[in-house]
Amino acid sequence: MVREDLRNVAIIAHVDHGKTTLVDQLLRQSGTFRKHENIDERVMDSSDIERERGITILSKNTAIQYDDIRINIVDTPGHADFGGEVERIMKMVDGVLLLVDAAEGPMPQTRFVLKKALGQKLKPIVVINKIDRPEARVEEVVDEVLDLFIELGADEDQLEFPVVYASAKAGIASRTMEEEMKDMKPLFEAIVQEIPSPEGDAEDGLQLLISNIDYDKYTGKIGIGRIVRGRLTKGQQAVLVTTDKEEINVKINNLFMFQGLKRTEADEAFVGEIVSVSGIEEISIGDTICSPEKVEALPFIAIDEPTISMNFMVNDSPFAGKEGKFVTSRHLKDRLEREMLSNVAMKMEVVTTECFRILGRGELHISILIETMRREGYEFAVSRPEVIMKKTENGLMEPMEMLYVDVPETHMSSVIEKLGQRKAEMINMIPSGTGTTKLEFRIPARGLIGYRSEFLTDTKGYGTFHHLFDGYEAYKGEIRGRNRGSLIAHESGQAVAYGIYNAQERGVIFIEPGMDVYEGMVVGESSRLEDITVNVCKKKQMTNIRSSGADDALKLVPPVRMSLEQSLEFITDDELVEVTPRTIRLRKRILQKVQRERSQRQKNV
Secondary structure, eight states, X not given: OBOTTEEEEEEEESTTSSHHHHHHHHHHHTTOSOTTOOOOSSTTXXXXXXXXXXXXXXXXXXXXXXXXXXXXXXXXXXXXXXXXXXXXXXXXXXXXXXXXXXXXXXXXXXXXXXXXXXXXXXXEEEEEEOTTSTTOOHHHHHHHHHHHHHHTTOOHHHHSOOEEEEETTTTEEESSSSSOOOSSHHHHHHHHHHSOOOBOOTTSOOXXXXXXXXXXXXXXXXXXXXXXXXXXXXXXXXXEEOTTOOEEEEEOXXXXXXXXXXXXXXXXXXXXXXXXXXXXXXXXXXXXXEBTTBOOOOOOOOOOOOOEEEEEEOOOSTTTTSSOXXXXXXXXXXXXXXXXXXXXXXEEEEEETTEEEEEESSHHHHHHHHHHHHHTTBOEEEOOOEEOOEEETTEEEEEEEEEEEEEEGGGHHHHHHHHHHTTOEEEEEXXXXXXXXXXXXXXXXXXXXXXXXXXXXXXXXXXXXXXEEEEEEEOOOOOOOOSSOEEEESSSEEOOHHHHHHHGGGEEEOOOTTOEEOTTEEEEEESSSSOEEEOTTOOOOOOSOOOTTTTSOOOOOOOOOOOHHHHHHHOOTTEEEEEOXXXXXXXXXXXXXXXXXXXXXXXXX
């Protein structure tokens, strides 16, 4: 059976190349929304974190109606750390829209997502977006895309990719640059004509591959996937085959199909359709739902391994339990286990009853989880990110990254010098002719930990960089970490202006007067290599002698505000980040100064 009335397509691209804006226009121009309906921009970025950061984090499904054809669309993230979100939806679609910025051309994540799509033999349509940018170089970018296809080993059919030129922001597209652009109709027609129709045997036993998991507080777990074979009806008895080959008898309580941004209830769905099912609490990504008379599991796409790990632990600071709603190890473990069900690129290992090791694709991948949990009311502590090493017959192997840097020529030397200290090897240097230079490096993944803030400082905020996992290589040797120590609070209490004034002579301060601190809390960055203990709670002694200048106001330097990512990059191995719904604090693992010194002496013996 060939479903001529259906198309399944994913939109893939590098970050900020316009995927979500394009989906906006497809939804609007297909008549999905009513004329009087007030719709936000980037409507598919539904979570607060996605809107605040301006990036897509989770893959999301939507569907539009174009004439008599239903088009299921999957919007995917563009950041390399969320590559698992792209990988797991490849089995749901028959083709992809590859968006490429008309000025930037193919970027690191473009290579990653395209490689995955070509590996699954999906039909690509290349969309050259942002053609109305003054610096657009459309013809050169099309040639660069073709070179990338050839480099990634595309077959002859894939090399004959159709090209659509578009400005997603303006809502216009065309098949050639010479045509007058009015709307997105040329892109709709390209999808209908070029993306293969789903095929499958509608009369054979059911096979539904689960590629995504959602959660609803009323209906519980919702499995999202594509019907590969047969048909599915509401209330149907079925067999769930887990990734461990366990077979569980289940019933499909509810069946949903996508329409715009909503799920609509359906009584029946056929082969090729992307559907949601509820009523199966045991369901996980990669599972197959089969009919009882023909139980055959489907293979799930291989997901790349994690490269970074962090420890999540119960908060044991003096301020523990004051701001969080969920603070116990049971709360923490349950929440992390729930995350593992839907986040296929992330793994969890139990270290102790109060400490859990989380393995992910990068700092951003794990920090988004931390930010999500603190907004949900969780309180906990996290350790410094560490790369995941592999022990092999050839010795210790470490993950490597391809680093792509775009930097003003005036700051290029300092960037090259700093990356050289982090064991980076320069592979390519391409002057742009506009005052910036593109640099390509191969660098150990651990060399990137803590580098982003340093890079922004060195380039005065004008530089950008992107990185992509590039396999494992032999251990490159020690990389020197932070070259400055911490300023540590001497005692618990409330910080006062006089104490901070004396402490700021010794480094950069992170706190302000009136903030509560405790012994062992990191209140600033030292100007020296070693840690310095300071008393920010110290008040000025009162005497009955008036000295000259006594009434001069204390001039305090404004404190440095550390974001979650900056905090994770800043801490060393003997420090933790304390995360609560209201506050992010830095602290030493061992709070008491005497115990810290004793522990250090034992290490040096």
